[in-house]
Amino acid sequence: xxxxxxxxxxxxxxxxxxxxxxxxxxxxxxxxxxxxxxxxxxxxxxxxxxxxxxxxxxxxxxxxxxxxxxxxxxxxxxxxxxxxxxxxxxxxx
Amino acid sequence: xxxxxxxxxxxxxxxxxxxxxxxxxxxxxxxxxxxxxxxxxxxxxxxxxxxxxxxxxxxxxxxxxxxxxxxxxxxxxxxxxxxxxxxxxxxxxxxxxxxxxxxxxxxxxxxxxxxxxxxxxxxxxxxxxxxxxxx
Numbered sequence: 538x539x540x541x542x543x544x545x546x547x548x549x550x551x552x553x554x555x556x557x558x559x560x561x562x563x564x565x566x567x568x569x570x571x572x573x574x575x576x577x578x579x580x581x582x583x584x585x586x587x588x589x590x591x592x593x594x595x596x597x598x599x600x601x602x603x604x605x606x607x608x609x610x611x612x613x614x615x616x617x618x619x620x621x622x623x624x625x626x627x628x629x630x
Numbered sequence: 631x632x633x634x635x636x637x638x639x640x641x642x643x644x645x646x647x648x649x650x651x652x653x654x655x656x657x658x659x660x661x662x663x664x665x666x667x668x669x670x671x672x673x674x675x676x677x678x679x680x681x682x683x684x685x686x687x688x689x690x691x692x693x694x695x696x697x698x699x700x701x702x703x704x705x706x707x708x709x710x711x712x713x714x715x716x717x718x719x720x721x722x723x724x725x726x727x728x729x730x731x732x733x734x735x736x737x738x739x740x741x742x743x744x745x746x747x748x749x750x751x752x753x754x755x756x757x758x759x760x761x762x763x764x765x
Contacts (some may be wrong), residue, residue, distance in 0.1 A: 541747040557738045559653045564742040575764075584738045591763040 540601040541611050542625035543618065550559070555621040560584045561616050562617040568604025580615070612625035632740040632749045633660030633691025635682045636708060636733055637698040639672045641665035647733055655737035660689040674702050676709035683710060691701055693746035695723045695753060696734050723750055731756035 545551050551559075556615045563570045563581040563593060570581035574596065579586035581600065615622075633673035638644045644663035651661055662682035667673040684750070686694050698707060711719060723746055725732055739752035 553654045553734060557734075557741075558655075558712055559663060561656070561742055577764075584735055585752065585759050589760040593763060595668075 538560050538597055538603050539592045539607050539611055541615055542597060542599050543600045543615065544597050544625045545592055545594055545621060547593050547621040548596045550596070551587070551590075551621065554586065555588045555618060556584055559614065560587060562578040562613055563610065566602075566604070566610035566613070568602045568607045569625070570610055571601045571603075573599040573601065606624050612623070614618055631659060631690070631743060632690060632736075632746050633662070633686040633689060633694045633695045634730065634733060634736055634740065635679070635694055636661065636663045636665075637679055637682070637685055637696065637703050638663075638665045638701065639674055639699055639701070639730060640654055641670070643699075644721060645731055650730075651733050651737045653739045654734050659737050659740045660673065660685045660691040661737065662689075667734050674706040676706045679707055680710035683718075685712070685720060687721065691721075693721045693723065693749075695736050695740075696722060696731050697727060697736065697757050698724070699729050721727065725753045727753035727756045731759065735759075736755055 560582055572579050572581045574590045574592050579590050600611055600614055636644045636647055644665035648661050648663050662685045664678040664682040668675045669754050735756050736753040739749045
């Protein structure tokens with residue numbers, strides 16, 4: 538199952554506007570998309586679930602997609618979130 | 631697409647809320663507001679509410695979710711709904727959700743082409759959603 542790791546760089550964290558863009562983009566794809574943050578998971582197609590993660594600035598998120606268009610979905614989500622996130626540094630070692 | 635009608639005792643409040651809704655959810659979701667009395671005081675007005683509902687129906691909202699603040703807003707809304715014909719009344723759903731948070735969650739849900747049931751459920755989630763980081 539493909540995934541990507543991102544760091545939230547927006548000084549307000551993943552706030553309402555980017556979260557809404559995120560949900561609007563995710564729902565265009567058939568794949569199930571999950572966002573992992575700080576030991577919790579949320580359905581990326583649910584704004585309530587996403588805002589409920591209370592994702593703070595500089596924190597790391599992992600997006601995971603499962604389905605026929607998983608790779609396209611992750612690419613589209615990363616592109617949509619570009620002003621708000623950066624690729625996470627690979628873990629040392 | 632499902633449309634929204636936002637009702638408050640304060641015109642200023644719903645004008646600001648509409649700005650927030652459009653910025654978060656985009657400008658495709660039909661949103662109408664009814665705030666204050668007909669002479670511009672704090673309060674609610676059945677004719678204002680009826681006009682907002684009518685404009686949203688006419689703007690092509692398939693179904694409409696109405697969110698309101700409290701107190702007499704519900705009474706004024708009831709009066710406004712009585713004037714609708716049966717077919718239009720069937721397209722209007724009234725939400726128990728908190729006005730501000732519910733409107734934003736509902737608008738995002740509507741923006742992705744969700745049904746009235748899904749939009750209403752999204753708004754209801756506003757009552758229990760987390761706002762502060764987990765301790």
